[in-house]
Each structure stands twice: as structure tokens, then as C-alpha cells.
Amino acid sequence: MSSSIASSSSSSSSSSKKEKKISLKTSDGEVFEVEEPVAMQLEIVRSFFADNEDVTEQTVMPLPNVSTAAMHGILEYCRAHEEFRRRMPEAAPEEEVRAFEAGYVDRKSNEELKEMILAANYLNISKLLDFLTGVAAKRIENKSVEYVRAFFGVENDFTPEEEANLRREYEWAFEGVDED
Amino acid sequence: METNQKTHKPENAQDNENSDRLSCLHDAILFHIFSFLPTIYVVQSNILSKRWKTLWNSLPYLDFDDESVTSAMGIEHSEETIRIKLTNVLNNFLLHRLLQYSEAWLLNHLPTFCNLKHLDLEVGSEDGDMVEAVA
Numbered sequence: 654m655s656s657s658i659a660s661s662s663s664s665s666s667s668s669s670k671k672e673k674k675i676s677l678k679t680s681d682g683e684v685f686e687v688e689e690p691v692a693m694q695l696e697i698v699r700s701f702f703a704d705n706e707d708v709t710e711q712t713v714m715p716l717p718n719v720s721t722a723a724m725h726g727i728l729e730y731c732r733a734h735e736e737f738r739r740r741m742p743e744a745a746p747e748e749e750v751r752a753f754e755a756g757y758v759d760r761k762s763n764e765e766l767k768e769m770i771l772a773a774n775y776l777n778i779s780k781l782l783d784f785l786t787g788v789a790a791k792r793i794e795n796k797s798v799e800y801v802r803a804f805f806g807v808e809n810d811f812t813p814e815e816e817a818n819l820r821r822e823y824e825w826a827f828e829g830v831d832e833d
Numbered sequence: 834m835e836t837n838q839k840t841h842k843p844e845n846a847q848d849n850e851n852s853d854r855l856s857c858l859h860d861a862i863l864f865h866i867f868s869f870l871p872t873i874y875v876v877q878s879n880i881l882s883k884r885w886k887t888l889w890n891s892l893p894y895l896d897f898d899d900e901s902v903t904s905a906m907g908i909e910h911s912e913e914t915i916r917i918k919l920t921n922v923l924n925n926f927l928l929h930r931l932l933q934y935s936e937a938w939l940l941n942h943l944p945t946f947c948n949l950k951h952l953d954l955e956v957g958s959e960d961g962d963m964v965e966a967v968a
Binding site: 767770771774782783786787789790791793794795798801802805807808809810811816819820823826827 | 858861862865866867868869870873874876877878879880881882883884885886
């Protein structure tokens with residue numbers, strides 16, 4: 654853990670004191686200046702700065718697998734959780750967290766959700782990854798094969814005959830699936 | 834199962850690289866998503882494509898219970914239908930996934946089988962007796 658500026662500011666109006674920022678560059682070249690405690694939620698960033706002694710405040714860490722759009726979503730989530738943590742360091746305000754997460758994910762399309770799952774996995778943010786994969790699970794629960802194929806962008810590479818055989822073979826698992 | 838396809842995508846997918854990348858949520862992520870769902874949904878997923886057909890066979894856990902099975906199948910909660918359906922699903926599942934052993938054999942041998950680490954088995958009979966086994 655980088656400890657040069659331990660706790661940047663404890664007051665609630667934190668911008669008065671200069672906070673250490675970490676520069677992160679997304680795949681499409683945009684540089685995000687991220688408050689250190691927020692950036693450190695990204696395990697890949699944390700270990701990058703912990704393992705490289707020669708990085709400075711000017712170092713821009715490239716994140717070639719993360720798009721700008723995904724980064725906006727990631728940071729919104731991490732900033733909100735940092736804010737919860739600052740206000741209630743002992744135990745997160747569960748109701749508030751749930752309300753935030755519900756609103757947060759409602760605004761995400763399936764494509765955005767998948768993009769963020771990939772990003773959260775790459776950046777190694779286990780809390781966010783758990784949350785997003787749980788949301789993905791809810792979105793495919795009880796949906797038809799066609800819906801789930803579309804959700805994951807799966808190309809059906811069975812012949813019609815093979816698929817018909819499979820459907821017969823697994824008929825026992827398919828009763829009661831929702832119409833889309 | 835007969836197919837042993839790797840996850841390589843065909844070359845012709847280049848025109849839509851982004852959505853192709855997204856469709857490549859790798860197995861670990863898919864298992865992560867599946868871990869939130871009762872196993873019956875994972876069984877359903879084997880019909881998506883050849884790659885997915887091999888996925889569910891390597892699922893690291895199984896989770897069947899009457900509630901998930903019946904809600905997945907939209908069955909009304911009549912005890913008899915639940916019992917029949919659950920038995921049907923389990924039998925089919927075991928047929929596909931394990932082998933055709935008797936229930937007693939499974940109870941005795943499942944814990945030592947396939948590196949099983951946790952078994953939580955509840956079997957209720959019609960007159961309300963409950964047999965529980967936790968390994």
C-alpha cells in the first residue's frame with residue numbers, strides 16, 4: 654500500500670486540502686485523475702504502485718483493457734463506496750448502499766453491464782465484480798435460450814437438428830421458462 | 834459430451850470486434866455469474882452453443898432444491914408435483930452428470946467421489962420423515 658499521503662483529509666469538505674491523485678489512462682487514450690483512496694480500490698492499480706518503487710505522482714498508468722465509458726461507471730461506483738466508507742468507517746450504511754446500487758445498475762444496459770464486468774475483472778475489484786455478476790445472473794434468470802444467447806452474444810453453432818436433439822434430451826430442465 | 838471445442842472464435846467475427854470481445858466473458862466470469870443461480874439454469878445453458886455445452890460439465894458445484902427447481906419450472910407448489918419434478922430433475926441430472934448409481938450408493942460414495950467437499954442432502958418422505966446428511 655502506498656503510504657506517502659496516508660489519510661488525505663478527514664474533514665467532510667475534503668477539497669480544501671490537496672489530495673493525491675492517481676492518473677489512469679483508458680484504452681481510448683483518456684486520462685482520469687483519480688483520488689488515491691478511490692484508485693486504490695482497483696487492485697491492479699494498488700499493486701502497480703506498491704510493486705514499482707520508481708513510479709512518481711506524474712506516472713500515468715495505462716489500462717489498455719478498460720474503455721472510457723466503463724471507467725466512468727467503475728469510478729462512479731468506487732467513489733460512492735469511498736464516500737460510504739468515509740462517512741461510516743465501521744459499518745457501511747446498508748440501506749443506502751443497496752439504494753445506490755439499485756439505481757446505479759438500473760441505468761446500465763446489458764452491453765454496458767458486460768463491459769463493466771470485464772473491466773471490474775481486469776481491474777480486480779472483487780466487490781464490484783461480485784455485484785455486477787449477481788446483477789447479470791438476475792437478468793438471465795428464467796429467460797429463454799434465445800434471450801440468454803442474445804445477452805451473452807453467443808453464436809448458435811449447432812445445426813437445427815443438433816439443437817432439436819439437445820432440446821429433447823434436456824426437456825426436463827426447460828419447463829416453465831419465461832417468454833421473453 | 835462429444836464436443837471438445839476450444840473457445841477460439843471464427844475469423845469472420847472481426848467486423849464486430851467489440852461485441853465479439855464482450856461475448857468472450859471467459860469461463861471464470863461465467864461461473865461467477867452462474868454461482869448466483871440455481872444449477873437448473875446452468876443445465877439450461879448447455880443448449881446455447883457448443884462451447885457452453887462443455888461449460889456446465891465443469892461447474893464446480895451443484896445446487897438443486899425444490900424451490901429453485903419448481904420456480905424455474907413454474908410449477909405450483911403441490912407437494913406431489915414438486916416431488917416428482919425434483920426426482921425427475923435429479924435423476925436426469927445424475928444420469929447426465931454422474932452415472933447410474935442407486936441413491937443408496939450415491940449417499941455412501943458421493944462424498945468420496947469427485948473431490949466433493951460439501952454435501953448437504955435433505956430427503957423428505959411423504960409421511961414427513963426427514964433424512965438429512967451433511968458431509
